[in-house]
Amino acid sequence: MPLDIEAAAAALLDARRTGSRLAALPEGARPETEPEAYAVQDAVARVLGPVAGWKVGAPSATAAPARAALHAETIFASEAGTCTLPASLFHVIGAEAEIAYRFGRDLPPEAGPYDRDAVLAAVAAMHPAIEIADTRFATFGAVDAHSQRADQQNHGVLVLGPGLAEWRGLDPVAQPVRLTIDGTVLHDKTGGNSAVDPVRLLVWLANEGARSLGGIKAGQVVTTGSCTGTDFVTAPTRMVAEFPGLGSVALAIG
Template sequence: MTPRDVSIAADLLLDARRKGVRLTSLPAPANPGSWDDAYAVQDHLVRKLGTRAGWKVGAITPEAEPFRAALTADTVFDGATRIPASRFNVIGVEAELVYRFSKTLIARQQLYGEDEVFDAVGSVHAAIEIVDTRFAAWNSVDRLAQVADQMNHGALVVGSGRPDWREVDPVNEPVSLSIDGKPVLETVGGNSAGDPLRMLVWLANTGARSLGGIKAGDLITTGSCTGTIFVEGPCRIAAEFPAVGRAMLEIA
């Protein structure tokens, strides 16, 4: 993709967010043909959206290469939150673990070791991510177009947590998700990426490089532990990780 194609794709996605116009697809020259293309569009979009507040990162299997999207402050919320349903095209609910970084890890040539990355983590939190799409229908475009569209990100609500995050075993941590007070899913672990900590190291060394690295205060959400459950408003959503905390969101 040329720089002009990247800009066209990002502008179309930005316009879809701001005006509620749903895209059937991206035009051929502006449709990403590679992961590098998709990340270039995504980065351009994020720069236009505003102040970066964190990242989402995930992987299809424990052995697969992770993928990422930078998140901006307008879609990241601390504590119990109320968001109107009209803000979204679709409302896909996921319970996730979020790690808040207390130290900056700038992009550099020398790779960060696992100890360096973990020493930069300040806390772990329960969270709810809402996945959404700027396209006409969920899963109606290919994977690279979804990556360009900020990896289907809609909103992230970060709940309570704990600073002694090393005491939490994320692979064996129970999680429950409830809608309007009724349990809809309970499982253990559940993240398709396996151990989410490996993705923090990947993000520090690879995923965050094009935007300068991870900064102190960044919130890194590490993939769904519950799969995606689609809802319609109004409803109240709660995600709980017993050893970590609880996140709450009202769709109005």
């Protein structure tokens, strides 16, 4: 029986609009394969509006990456390096310190394939970032992986610190990171991304992941997965992600 993509997208969109939470996607509307999950995710993305960015990640250095399209309503950029958001935006608050890349020019799928150098040549800036993991489902992580992928891969918001244009001397694999929550340092390490090399994720996104939604576009920002895992916290809370040499970003939720 074919997947009811429209019913799956409608359920996720209704949960976003009303703030209600789903026990699961409706019968007949639960993706069972990766392509089906992306078909639902893309259907939701087309309703939400122009793609303003992407999240991409992988569970290991060799695992296939996964992505989600992001939209302007959940991306917050602060040149001052700090942002305050209301707790009412969130169902759960999963704090993640991440490295993000802002692209300065388009990478249209039809002009590829792109190698590592070509993708990096299109990057205009690097940003320290905090992503908050959240869900449209009643319990975080309780539904199957394909349903989570359909639900924007558990994206809540993305907060960007100031961009660094002179970023080429930074090695993301060897980048130190510190995550402090409510004054307590929870993580202080080097690297930490489960994908190990985030640039591999950018190359995959340019060549494959972004293809169905028109490829990577100038101005879009791509966040490349947590360097600190996911720490679930409750509001009010304040978190700071520091990347020495790159910069820092702070988020207060209250």
